[in-house]
Amino acid sequence: MRLTFILLFVLSFLPTVGYSKSGSSDWQWHGFVAQGLIDVNHSNFVDNNSGLSPKLTELGINSSYNFLSNVRVAGQLVYLNGGRRYAEGVRLDYLLLDWGIFNDANWQVNMYLGRFKNNHWLYSNTRDIPFARPSIILPQSIYYDGFRDIAMGGDGGALRINYSDDKLGEIDFNFSSGVSSINKKAKQVILSEYATGDIKQSFDNQASLYWRPNFSAWRFGLSMLDSNFDYQRGAGADLFYDGVFAFQYYTMNAIYEGERWELSSEIHHQHFKTSGFYQSSYVKTNIGQGAYVQARYKYNNDLTLLMRAEKFYLDRADKNGSKLNAASGGKIPRYFGFQNDLTVGFSYDIQDHLRVQFEQHWVQGTGRLSPTVLPNPQINNREYWQMWAVQLMYWF
Amino acid sequence: MLGISQNAFGINVIVNSSVTVHTISRSELWRVYAMRTTVWPDKQPIVVYVLSTKSPTNQQFCKEVMKIFPYQLERIWNKLTFSGMGVAPIVVSSEQKMLEAVAKTPGAIGYVQGSGAMKNVNTIKVEG
Numbered sequence: 001m002r003l004t005f006i007l008l009f010v011l012s013f014l015p016t017v018g019y020s021k022s023g024s025s026d027w028q029w030h031g032f033v034a035q036g037l038i039d040v041n042h043s044n045f046v047d048n049n050s051g052l053s054p055k056l057t058e059l060g061i062n063s064s065y066n067f068l069s070n071v072r073v074a075g076q077l078v079y080l081n082g083g084r085r086y087a088e089g090v091r092l093d094y095l096l097l098d099w100g101i102f103n104d105a106n107w108q109v110n111m112y113l114g115r116f117k118n119n120h121w122l123y124s125n126t127r128d129i130p131f132a133r134p135s136i137i138l139p140q141s142i143y144y145d146g147f148r149d150i151a152m153g154g155d156g157g158a159l160r161i162n163y164s165d166d167k168l169g170e171i172d173f174n175f176s177s178g179v180s181s182i183n184k185k186a187k188q189v190i191l192s193e194y195a196t197g198d199i200k201q202s203f204d205n206q207a208s209l210y211w212r213p214n215f216s217a218w219r220f221g222l223s224m225l226d227s228n229f230d231y232q233r234g235a236g237a238d239l240f241y242d243g244v245f246a247f248q249y250y251t252m253n254a255i256y257e258g259e260r261w262e263l264s265s266e267i268h269h270q271h272f273k274t275s276g277f278y279q280s281s282y283v284k285t286n287i288g289q290g291a292y293v294q295a296r297y298k299y300n301n302d303l304t305l306l307m308r309a310e311k312f313y314l315d316r317a318d319k320n321g322s323k324l325n326a327a328s329g330g331k332i333p334r335y336f337g338f339q340n341d342l343t344v345g346f347s348y349d350i351q352d353h354l355r356v357q358f359e360q361h362w363v364q365g366t367g368r369l370s371p372t373v374l375p376n377p378q379i380n381n382r383e384y385w386q387m388w389a390v391q392l393m394y395w396f
Numbered sequence: 397m398l399g400i401s402q403n404a405f406g407i408n409v410i411v412n413s414s415v416t417v418h419t420i421s422r423s424e425l426w427r428v429y430a431m432r433t434t435v436w437p438d439k440q441p442i443v444v445y446v447l448s449t450k451s452p453t454n455q456q457f458c459k460e461v462m463k464i465f466p467y468q469l470e471r472i473w474n475k476l477t478f479s480g481m482g483v484a485p486i487v488v489s490s491e492q493k494m495l496e497a498v499a500k501t502p503g504a505i506g507y508v509q510g511s512g513a514m515k516n517v518n519t520i521k522v523e524g
Contacts, residue, residue, distance in 0.1 A: 028484070030477050064483050069441045074480035094480040103434050105424065110481070117479040125479035132474040160481065162432055166423050170432070214423065215463070257468050298467070301450055352448055 029396075031061035034130035036357075036391030038083075043385040044376060045369055046083035055083035056391055058130050060093070070100035076117075078128060084370060085145035087185030093117060093128070094153060108162040117153040119160070119174050120208035120223040122253045122266055124151065130393040134264075134294060134306060135345055135359050137389060141290025141312030142251065142268050146370035149186045150227075154178025154204050169214040175207045192371040196234030197242075203228055217257050225249040231277055239374075243277025260298050267291040272314075277373070286315040292341075306345040306359065313338040314367050321367075335383040336375045339367040353395050360388045407457045410495070412504040413516045414440065422524040426462050428505060430472050431482050436503060444485035445497050445506035453491060457507045461522055 036056035040046050046053050062076035075095035081088045096114035103109070118124045126132035127143050137145075144151075156178020164170045179201040182190070187199055208223035229245040248271040255264040273285040290312030297305045313319045314337050321337020345359025366380045409425065411417065415436055420428075427433040434442055447454040449470045458466040476482030488494045491508045498504040499516040511519070 028477070030484075032478075060478070062478060062480065064477075064480070066483075072483070076478065076480060096480050098481070100434070105427070105433055105437065108432050108434070112481065117481070119475075119479060119481060125475055125481070129474065129478045132471070132478060164423075164427055164432055166421075215426075257465065259465055352450060 026066040028064045032130060032393060032395035034058040034391050034393035036136060036389055038387060038389040040387040041385055042382040043366060043369060044084060044379045046085060048379055053083060055081050056389060057081040058128060072098040074098060082145060086148045087189055106163060106165050110160045112158040115153060115155050116158040116176060118176060118206060120206050121251055122255060122264060130391060131355055131395050134296060135343060136357055136391050137361060139292040139310045140339060140368040141310055142266050144368050146189050150180045154180050166214055170212040172210040177205045179204050189370050192374040194239035196236060196238045197232045199229055199231045201227060201229050219255050221253045223251045241276050241280045244275045246273040262296040265293045288314045289316050302349040304347050308343040310341040312367060332375050333377050335365045337367055339365040356392050358390045362386055407461050407507055407509060408519045409507050409522055410498050410517050411520055412498055412502055413518055414502040417520060419521040419523055422462060422522060425522055429469055431476060440503045443501050443504040445488055445494055445504060446485040448487055453509050
């Protein structure tokens, strides 16, 4: 409803902001279909029963229509099934009005209104686009699947300012402000089925800055996020209490794009303050940190190899999870305090727009298994677990 | 008006005859293909045409004319297209279709192997 109001409001102002349209190709359609198999041993990352699962389906279709030369409407629908990783079903990924406020040889300023997709992290706007991400499962320290629907974007507005010249290179600034709706399925992924109340995101402000020196193979980025969530306990039986989650998230990244080698790394630092929720008087701030280093090698035009190492802990004052274990009276194993992942894989282009991708993960720790608020040590009873996944994808 | 060849045996950058630009720097060309510059200096919208990423002419255009790797552009276009933040260039299936599309579309830019001589198509010089 909020989204509809935003679009109607903006559409009513269009005649005053656009200039005349010329040229062709005002409509664009694109889409993708991907189906895979994923085999997880000794964790409930995808299913409560370990083993081979077909719950690796991603479909999407998008369209963009230019009705003035500097004004466009664009939207994308996706269907996702990743098992317990995120809520299964169809979602409107984005539906926005893109107003090109200013453009010349050096500057590009665009405003987006409606439901926008975040553009702040290295892979944030292609995390669910199978052929445009480096691996099937992205580094969970940053691209935690449980937060996928919240991290993906929001209803509100975003601003993009790009500057380029031959001295400074390319400087891109992004700002966004908007909130995500959290439906019942998404709530259960984040807070478990025992949370019968309502969770709402009260605000989410994000900004990022990227710099590529002129014609450099390197690009560097910074981002920050500030967001709050309110939980109101259910009227009936609810395991949890009213609570507020305050979340600040900072990232730094670098990417090198060479002819054969591509290197990338992202580091993040998060403040996660919980007030209430577990008990009415509960207050705790965890400072979590994580990073990954990734190398891709393009053996030829069709075959790309992948290697990645990732490290993450929920609380820098408890990197090995021993305090978490002690605070729970020994009920929560210490390996729920961190999650490290070593990944190798490859992708092979069978033909243009048809690719198969494979990867193997060796994981230590269970700190990024949903729901993180209520760890399940009965199923996740091993510190070391593994998974492999293969996915066939087509796009147009 | 017939196009004027800059390099009869290499890649030539071609534009619709409505475009008043006769030379373009390598970095300006990159910004056009990265969809960062979307209007010509006279504010006419730029319509960008490309061949498929793996076609030999596209590979040669990226590596020899722009001195970048084809996957870098493809990545930028995918981000724009699948995030809703922008649009990708229009892909055509052959150089003949590229010539025809550029000839009939005001503000269009593309590239072909060889002279690119055709009515309503001009060849522009890439500097730098």
